[in-house]
Amino acid sequence: MRRVVITGVGAVTPVANTAEETWQAFLAGKSGTGHLTQIDPSPFSSKVAAEVKGFDPAKYQHPKDIRKTDRFVQFGIASAKMALADSGLDLSKEDLTRIGTLVGSGIGGLRVIEEQHKVLMEKGADRISPFLIPMLIVNMAPGQISIALGLKGPSNCVATACATGSHAIGDAFKTIQRGDADVMFAGGTESCITALGFGGFDAMKALSTLNDTPESASRPFDATRCGFVMGEGCGIIIMEELERARKRGARILAEFVGYGMSSDASHITAPDPSGDGAARCIINAMKDADIRPEQVDYINAHGTSTSLNDKCETIAIKKALGDHAYKTRISSTKSMIGHLLGAAGAVEAVACVLAIRDQIVPPTINYKNPDPDCDLNYVPNQAEKTPVRVALSNSLGFGGHNACIAFKAYEE
Secondary structure: OOOEEEEEEEEEOOOOOOHHHHHHHHHHOOOOOEEOOOOOOOOOOOOEEEOOOOOOHHHOOOHHHHOOOOHHHHHHHHHHHHHHHHHOOOHHHOOHHHEEEEEEOOOOOHHHHHHHHHHHHHHOHHHOOOOHHHHHOOOHHHHHHHHHHOOOOOEEOOOOHHHHHHHHHHHHHHHHHOOOOOEEEEEEEEOOOOHHHHHHHHHOOOEOOOOOOHHHOOOOOEOOOOOEOEEOEEEEEEEEEHHHHHHOOOOOOEEEEEEEEEEOOOOOOOOOOOOHHHHHHHHHHHHHHOOOHHHOOEEEOOOOOOHHHHHHHHHHHHHHHHHHHHOOEEEOOHHHHOEOHHHHHHHHHHHHHHHHHHOEEOOEOOOOOEEOOEOOOOOEOOOEEOOOOEEEEEEEEOOOEEEEEEEEOOOO
C-alpha cells in the first residue's frame, strides 16, 4: 500500500489569511467571530458571524480573472498557491499529469447567484453575466486551481455539506493510495455569508443569538451554547506519495493514515441522537489507519456549538474510543473561527497536521460552564503542550454525512 504524507498547507480564515498565522491565532486562543458586517443584520435573529478580514485576491489572481471568480474560488486559489509555496514543490520540474485537485464546497457561489438574480429582476435577462454559471458551480474551485497551476491529473469536487472538506481530503488520500496520482491538492472552500445563505440558517434557528458578546458567541461543549456562528474561509493541504516526497527532499509535516465514512440515515439536519453513525465513522477511520483507540492523542471535534451536535458527538467519541475517550484531548477550533461549512473539515485538517508538527493541542475557547452531557477533556481556553502522535478530525454534515480523517507523526 502506497504511503501518503502531507508536505504543504494553506488557509484563509476568520483569524488570519495564512495557515501559519491561523495556527498561531489558534494557539493564542484568538476569536475571529464578531458582529455581522457583510450584509444588513437587522432582519435576522442572529447578528454575529466569522468573516474573513482584509483578504486581497489581487495577491493571487490577475484583475480580469478576479472579476470572473466568486469569493469561494478566490479563497481556494489563494490557499492552493500558499500551500504550494509551503511545500517547496517546483511544478516546472514535475509531471503535471500526476498532480491533481480535489476541493469541495458545501454551497458554492451563492453570492453571485444573488447578485445576478437582482440583475435579472431589475435590468432584464439580457443583462445576466455570461460568467454566472462558471462562477457559481462548486467544481470551479478545483477547476480554477488546476487552471491557475497547470495541474493535469485527477480533478474532482465534493459537496457533502459540513463534511465536504474532510471527504475531499479523504478521497484525495485514496486517489494517491490507489496510484491514480502522486500529488494532490485537497481541501474545502466556502463563502456564503449572504442574505439568502445567512437567512436560511437563521430561519432554521441554527445560529447563535449571543449578539451582545459576539467574540464568545461560538462556545462548543459549553452548557450555554445556543447555535453555531456562520463563517467563511478555505483550507488546502498538499499530499504526496511518500517515496517521491523523500526523493525530492520534502519537509514532511505528518503522514495521512486513515479515512472513515458513514451515514446516519436519520434526519436531514439533526445528528442521530444515539451517535451511532459518527461512532462508526471514527471506528472506520481507525481501522483504515490500523490504529487502536488508546493510540489516539487528539481529536479535532466537529464541535459546532449547537446543543444537539456537541452532545451527540461526545456520545460518538465514547462509543468509538471506549474508556480512552476520557484520556484523549478533544478541542473545537470552531470556537475561534465559527463554522466554515464546506471548508470546516479542511481547516481542521490543517490544525491536526500542525498539532502533530508542533506537539501542541489548540484549545476550545469560551468554555466556562461544563455541560453534564459533554464530560470529556475539551482542552478549555488554553492550548496544551502534549505529545501528539495520532490525531483524528471529525466532520458531520447535514444529510447525515460523516467523515473522519486520521493523521500520524511521520516515522520512517
